[in-house]
Amino acid sequence: MDEALEVGDKLDTGADKVQERLQKRHQARIEDVERRKEAKESQSVAEEKGEYFYSAFNKERAAVEELLSGCSGADRATMTHRLEEATDRIGQLQKFLNDSVLFLTQYDLRQAQAALQKLQSTLAEMREDALPKKKFAFKVRTKAADKASVTPAPNPDADTPAAAGGTKRDGATASEQYGFSNMSDVLVTRTAEEIQKQDVLLTHLTNCKVRLLGSPSTLHLKHIDSCEILCGPVSSSVFIDHCRNSTLAFPCQQLRTHHTTDTQVYLHVTSRAIIEDCRGVSFAPFSWSYPSLEEDFSVSGLDKNRNNWNQVDDFNWLAAGTPSPNWMVIPEADRKTNWDTEN
Template sequence: MEERNGVIGETGVTGETGVTGGSGAARLQERLQKRHQARIEDAERRREAKESRSVAEEEVQYFSRSFSRERADIEELLASCCGAERSLVTQNLEEATDRTTQLQKFLNDSLMFLTQYELRQAQAALQKLQTSLTETREGALPKKKFTFRARTKAAGKVSAAGTPPPAAASPADPGVMAVDGASEQCGFSNVRDELLIKTAEEIQKQDVLLTHLSNCRVRLIGSPSTLHLKNIDSCEILCGPVSSSVFIDQCRNSTLAFPCQQLRTHNTSDTQVYLHVTSRAIIEDCWGLSFAPFSWSYPTLEEDFAVSGLDRQRNNWREVDDFNWLAAGTPSPNWTVLPEADRKTSWDS
């Protein structure tokens, strides 16, 4: 009986051990396989992350090299204007303007992989280049003195469709004064309480400068290359499609409307901007700004969009980067979207 019990006991232990051992080995093998698979997946994630970083670094390096090289070439073009014949200066300035516009487009197309710091540096370099371009044009092609021509009060009003009126020939009625478009520098300066108009023929893809204007209504009908606004107070400024950038500095209590590739705004307050922008608007040291989609219209607007090269269907009017507000996930207190009920719908009054 003891032997039988022993056999039975041994058989029972053997059987039980066999079952337990087999189950444990299976579980161990499963754990090893899971761990091995996790190692493979982790290695794959690290490899993909490394490749992604490598691609991003290569893109940034390519952008940096290409941007710097093109900027240097444009600066060399501008430097060659010093002391050159007028025809060569004109040719170089046209080429520099076109290449600066293309450089702006290159920056806009690279936004997805640039950091905020890299973007800010590139935009500052572009703004400096635009300033050099304007200064070189003013120095190498001296502008003619501003001359004034009178418009009758009836002619000075913009029609409901936004078409500029013809100039009146009679000097007896001072009416609304406008700067003659024959000057090399296209724009208006040091004017108060006037209606100021530029036509497409006067603008002709030039850089337009508006400075020291107070309580003026400005209509720029055409497609400027760039638009510079500085020291603007209580004005309404409407502009056709700007092929590259709009730069605003020290503007207050005004209403602005324009399409552009890039908007850079400094030191501006209590201003409404009706905007069509194909990149992202940037503000710095600003407060009390409100944005709405561009809504001004005039008969040749579509033609001017074609001249400017802007994408009519791409409008990032509410995508605003505030360089003074870096709190992620919290809206900047310095700008808002203008409520629809408060948006201007009629521009001819």
């Protein structure tokens, strides 16, 4: 009798274990189905967001293109108004793209960026052709005239070209272009009164130190060699092309960097940084400071609490899950902190 009971207990225990295994297997299948369902729903949502983005983006892009084409043959007042409106709408289109980067693929993001850059280039060309600024000629300045803004560095006897700046156009409130080029071995400082809300272009600078105190609309750096360039908050984009062996620092909404090598970028960016055809580029959080920085942040409209300085998209490195070898984060111990006290 006891043996029969013992056998019965064993059978019950075995049956319980089999039932437990079946229940676990069933639960695992349910969970797997739920995971697949969630993944499918997530993919569907991303695809719907992507479809909505491209529909809205292309519709607005076409509207801006039509607005620009309407400038042909228009009188000066109408043309000025249209170019101002196009500037505002391109800015909104840029913000729309920045807010959508999380669900766009790298390829789709690159295509949208290229389309937007083409719009910006067309706008700049039309503004230059239709509303030309006064012509400025470079000339040799006296040392007394240079002291306020251009201080010779290692070579005090070198001739220093004057900076080229814009003046207000008749009734125009759109951003204007201001800048300087073909300089070497100089310290250049510009105040908010000179660069505020302007498109700033710096080209062909070698071994220079540049301080831009203010909030420009955009910043373009081209053919920069062995320079240190520090800038206040840029309300929209910073474009870098052919820069080498330099140190840069600025806050901005968007950063696009091309053909740049061995350069450090101290960055505050509210979207994501983009590099292409670059190597040896390194990043750290923006750390430069000057007395009116807080005021300039307010003028720029940038969010001080949103900084994606280490979120970098390399368009030459699309291997998912593998870090790009073309950029790195600057170790904390190696980051520059005393900007204006070092030689």
